[in-house]
Amino acid sequence: QSALTQPASVSGSPGQSITISCTGTSSDVGAFNHVSWFQHHPGKAPKLIIYEVFNRPSGISDRFSGSKSGNTASLTISGLQPEDEADYYCISYTTYYSYVFGTGTKVTVL
Amino acid sequence: QVQLQESGPGLVKPSETLSLTCGVSGGSITITNWWSWVRQPPGKGLEWIGEISLGGTTNYNPSLRNRVSMSVDKANNHFSLRLTSVSAADTAVYFCVRELTAFVPLGYWGQGTLVTVSS
Numbered sequence: 001q002s003a004l005t006q007p008a009s010v011s012g013s014p015g016q017s018i019t020i021s022c023t024g025t026s027s028d029v030g031a032f033n034h035v036s037w038f039q040h041h042p043g044k045a046p047k048l049i050i051y052e053v054f055n056r057p058s059g060i061s062d063r064f065s066g067s068k069s070g071n072t073a074s075l076t077i078s079g080l081q082p083e084d085e086a087d088y089y090c091i092s093y094t095t096y097y098s099y100v101f102g103t104g105t106k107v108t109v110l
Numbered sequence: 111q112v113q114l115q116e117s118g119p120g121l122v123k124p125s126e127t128l129s130l131t132c133g134v135s136g137g138s139i140t141i142t143n144w145w146s147w148v149r150q151p152p153g154k155g156l157e158w159i160g161e162i163s164l165g166g167t168t169n170y171n172p173s174l175r176n177r178v179s180m181s182v183d184k185a186n187n188h189f190s191l192r193l194t195s196v197s198a199a200d201t202a203v204y205f206c207v208r209e210l211t212a213f214v215p216l217g218y219w220g221q222g223t224l225v226t227v228s229s
Binding site for chain 1: 148155156157158160161169170171172173205210211213214215216217218219220221222
């Protein structure tokens with residue numbers, strides 16, 4: 001199985017909205033709604049911010065939202081803040097009874 | 111608040127076996143059913159290694175399936191990872207993780223431990 005495809009980097013100014021795509025295949029993203037997103041500040045543990053495409057765990061800001069269309073899932077960060085600068089990863093369940101991560105996206109707040 | 115802590119050798123020789131344990135504190139390992147391992151090589155992205163249920167059912171990354179095994183010890187509140195025939199490509203920070211709910215396997219993470227493969 002190949003890693004899901006994410007843009008290497010996305011940037012935006014404070015207050016703006018950005019969207020990160022996560023493209024897979026009909027064997028993973030397109031097959032299930034079991035897509036999650038993580039925020040990862042280097043040196044720390046990744047944090048779950050979206051699960052099952054669009055659900056937020058308790059304590060996660062509603063500035064983070066998720067969606068999916070076909071084989072592509074998306075994470076939108078609204079009202080971008082300096083602390084949002086981090087690496088973001090998607091993950092999907094697959095038809096091979098396994099999970100596969102995305103390639104990761106570095107978000108820069110200008 | 112259940113917490114996870116990885117432990118094991120920080121240095122492993124090439125061709126040998128990497129063994130890590132994830133201790134669960136602040137609650138019982140039976141709090142959820144699925145427990146996972148994820149790794150991140152230096153400068154690279156996250157890689158899902160696999161998962162194990164309390165009943166011992168396992169699912170592994172197909173690319174690692176021939177070398178990986180996991181076990182769970184409910185009596186001692188921990189679960190473990192073994193990766194055989196390691197090479198420099200297995201140098202990474204290894205995280206143990208517990209599920210949030212069904213099909214959300216990576217809800218709560220340990221802090222991670224760096225394992226270096228080198229002679």
